[in-house]
Amino acid sequence: MAAPEVHHLFHNPIADHSFSADHKTLAIARDTAVELYSKAGNAYKLQDELKGHDKTVTSLDIAPNSGRIVSCSQDRNALVWEPTPQGYKPTLVLLRINRAATFVRWSPSETKFAVGSGDRLIAVCYFEQENDWWVSKHLKKPIRSTVTTLAWHPNSVLLAAGSTDAHARVFSSFIKGVDARPEPTAWGERLPFNTVCGEYMNNSAGWIHSVAFSPSGDALAYAAHDSSITVVYPSAPEQPPKAVISINTQLLPFMSLIWNGEAEIIAAGHDCEAFRFQGGIGGWQLSGAVEAKGRPGMGDQREESALNMFRQMDLKGKVKDDTQLKTTHQNTITMIRPYEASGDSVRKFSSSGVDGRIVIWTV
Amino acid sequence: MSIIREHTQATLSDAWRTINIDALEEDSSVNFDTATLHPAQPETSEADVRQLTAQVRQLLRGGDAEGALRGCLEAPVYSPSSDSARDAALQTVIEVLQSIKASEMTPMLQRIYGSAGGSECLDVLMKYLNKGMAATSSASSGSAPRTPTRMTPQQTGFSQIGPRPGAPSESTGAAMSVLLSWHEKVVEVAGLGCIGRVMSDWRRV
Numbered sequence A: 001m002a003a004p005e006v007h008h009l010f011h012n013p014i015a016d017h018s019f020s021a022d023h024k025t026l027a028i029a030r031d032t033a034v035e036l037y038s039k040a041g042n043a044y045k046l047q048d049e050l051k052g053h054d055k056t057v058t059s060l061d062i063a064p065n066s067g068r069i070v071s072c073s074q075d076r077n078a079l080v081w082e083p084t085p086q087g088y089k090p091t092l093v094l095l096r097i098n099r100a101a102t103f104v105r106w107s108p109s110e111t112k113f114a115v116g117s118g119d120r121l122i123a124v125c126y127f128e129q130e131n132d133w134w135v136s137k138h139l140k141k142p143i144r145s146t147v148t149t150l151a152w153h154p155n156s157v158l159l160a161a162g163s164t165d166a167h168a169r170v171f172s173s174f175i176k177g178v179d180a181r182p183e184p185t186a187w188g189e190r191l192p193f194n195t196v197c198g199e200y201m202n203n204s205a206g207w208i209h210s211v212a213f214s215p216s217g218d219a220l221a222y223a224a225h226d227s228s229i230t231v232v233y234p235s236a237p238e239q240p241p242k243a244v245i246s247i248n249t250q251l252l253p254f255m256s257l258i259w260n261g262e263a264e265i266i267a268a269g270h271d272c273e274a275f276r277f278q279g280g281i282g283g284w285q286l287s288g289a290v291e292a293k294g295r296p297g298m299g300d301q302r303e304e305s306a307l308n309m310f311r312q313m314d315l316k317g318k319v320k321d322d323t324q325l326k327t328t329h330q331n332t333i334t335m336i337r338p339y340e341a342s343g344d345s346v347r348k349f350s351s352s353g354v355d356g357r358i359v360i361w362t363v
Numbered sequence B: 001m002s003i004i005r006e007h008t009q010a011t012l013s014d015a016w017r018t019i020n021i022d023a024l025e026e027d028s029s030v031n032f033d034t035a036t037l038h039p040a041q042p043e044t045s046e047a048d049v050r051q052l053t054a055q056v057r058q059l060l061r062g063g064d065a066e067g068a069l070r071g072c073l074e075a076p077v078y079s080p081s082s083d084s085a086r087d088a089a090l091q092t093v094i095e096v097l098q099s100i101k102a103s104e105m106t107p108m109l110q111r112i113y114g115s116a117g118g119s120e121c122l123d124v125l126m127k128y129l130n131k132g133m134a135a136t137s138s139a140s141s142g143s144a145p146r147t148p149t150r151m152t153p154q155q156t157g158f159s160q161i162g163p164r165p166g167a168p169s170e171s172t173g174a175a176m177s178v179l180l181s182w183h184e185k186v187v188e189v190a191g192l193g194c195i196g197r198v199m200s201d202w203r204r205v
Helices: A306-316 B046-061 B065-074 B083-098 B102-114 B118-140 B170-200
Strands: A005-008 A017-019 A025-030 A033-040 A043-051 A057-062 A069-073 A078-084 A087-093 A101-106 A112-117 A122-128 A133-139 A147-152 A158-163 A167-172 A196-201 A208-213 A220-224 A228-233 A243-248 A254-259 A264-269 A274-280 A283-289 A333-342 A345-353 A357-362
Touching: A017 A057, A017 A333, A017 A345, A025 A057, A033 A057, A043 A087, A069 A101, A078 A112, A087 A133, A101 A147, A112 A147, A122 A158, A158 A208, A158 A220, A167 A208, A167 A220, A196 A220, A196 A228, A208 A264, A220 A254, A220 A264, A228 A264, A243 A283, A243 B118, A254 A333, A254 A345, A264 A333, A264 A345, B046 B065, B046 B083, B065 B083, B065 B102, B065 B118, B083 B118, B083 B170, B102 B118, B102 B170, B118 B170
Parallel strands: A057 A101, A147 A208, A208 A254
Antiparallel strands: A005 A357, A017 A025, A025 A033, A033 A043, A057 A069, A069 A078, A078 A087, A101 A112, A112 A122, A122 A133, A147 A158, A158 A167, A167 A196, A208 A220, A220 A228, A228 A243, A254 A264, A264 A274, A274 A283, A333 A345, A345 A357
């Protein structure tokens, strides 16, 4: 396995990150701005700062084909940043929410995006040609608490949402005139807007931190604050699912997860490193960490001189400097995203952390 | 009329920040019972708990401590309305825990964890340990009314140095040390995830 590519950008938490399709641009949510980094040689250099929000930016997403960036913030607004020859031009989106926006993602079709919020609703936004603005429709029922995470089904109609009321839900966000009628799936056949196609919770009911559809869209995985991940296989519309598999782990909770093909899930979070889960409808299990342990140069960073050793003992009362974690990330991983994929399987994925690092991992 | 003219001394103060805006909103979490968010917990009557206790004691007398512990953990008493049933269940669990030798703890926990449904069993055990520690530490401070000052770290029993201000009796100290050593062993086997699950869980023993 190749060594991970580490970019230590700054010493602030990174709430969310997104790479452009060509990997030349990296967008980062930092405080109230969206920072754009461009690749120069092997490093990412700060190129532009998109200022438009006046509170913390909570999430952002670059549409791979159009290159448009959508960002959302605690100031209850979402902005769509259109690339123009003169730089990025922001357009305000009327979300009509009165709590912070928490999470935003483009649909795979790139004609819509969904914004989760603390207002117990999801705003599904689409562009209205005749009025020349972005409008939003609300997915409201039966969400009872803040929406923390969202994920799109490959058909751009179904939307999974995780919330602090400990439920992961699957909604239809079908919008007439924007979406083509979707093929019937195991989640549902007729899908008018705000159809609830599934509602799931764990036994021990932790907050949901992350949701993801499998590449085919026929399974849903979510990570909760009870250190578990759960995989749901739906059977047919209005029927109980074929299987709901929960894996409780000995680890700290996961903040983000992605699918690698249909038989592997990669999840990362408060343990500061990514873990693999493998399985299928018959059962899932934790199969180990992505990061190879005991890589040279990680554990004992350098030969300590005797002088250094005694200085350490004098200063800290111990020989070993144990202020460094053995993982590449030195703090919680906030988000992982596929970076390079071939077909359904992920070859590389990127992670961002509270330690201000962006790391690109080879699976 | 401009908005600015409406500002008075009252609106410029910070008093509006103390308004609980959630209470004004109909479908906010303060206006519905959060118990409706999850399936209701089964009720267990005190008689059922007594029966369970009798079975567990019989297993203990027969020398099957693991079976007794398993019996307690596979049938956790959640019944939300009956405090006495839950307290009785806690007493039974503590009785079992005290009867198990320190050297047997880890192998027994590993066997339970390795078996089907073992992870849940240890989560339940962790819940009982937390409740037990809360109960013994409040009992140790006598019958004085609960005040915030009693919530100091020493009072929760995590400090082992010197006598605690609450001056616990010998027996509660012993019970606490049993619970603490079990806590350590459970975390070794079930990991930190176990603590997180107990804290996030709605089902309270």
